[in-house]
Amino acid sequence: MPDVRIVIGGREFDVSCQPGEEHFLRAAAKLLDNEAQSLVSQIGRLPEARMLLMAGLMLADKTAGLEDQLRAAEDRAALAERVASDARTQVERVEVPVLPQPVLDTMAEIAARAEALADQIEERLAG
Structure with a gap:
């Protein structure tokens, strides 16, 4: 299992992951580090556990907001599909006698x- 060294809030951590998953781990760590850096710049140095907790909560809040937006977009897409489907089934039938x-x-x-x-x-x- 590969070990990856990540930096979050100016602190280094060694984390293990599945082979081939290193880039996902680094991307996730970068998101967490961005939140941690924001906290450190606003509040100053925090205990490690508090910094990680606060940064994780900030990410969770952003994720919840994005999930709400996604749900609303999916609802709008489903409504548009129902309207389009109804329109297709209600096409006026015109018969031309022969x-x-x-x-x-x-x-x-x-x-x-x-x-x-x-x-x-x-x-x-x-x-």
Whole structure:
């Protein structure tokens, strides 16, 4: 198991982790160190246990806030998905009737007769 030396609040710690997890440990230690440095700059030197406790609580508070934001974003995403799903299921269905060919033929014949009658009427009015 690899040992990693980390620095938190100006203090060094040797910590063991699983092989390949060193970069995660260093990243987590950096977050904790940032909070600890903030405490040290504001309050001054603190006992190790108190510094670690306070820095951990500050990180926990930030994490809780981010979890609340994530939950709210997930709720908004779920609502948007429900609205989109409802919209997809409520698409108006439009049916276009298909006329049988004999009906179309009959209508074309009627139209041709009407045009012929119109031509006859125009000829009589002109002559």
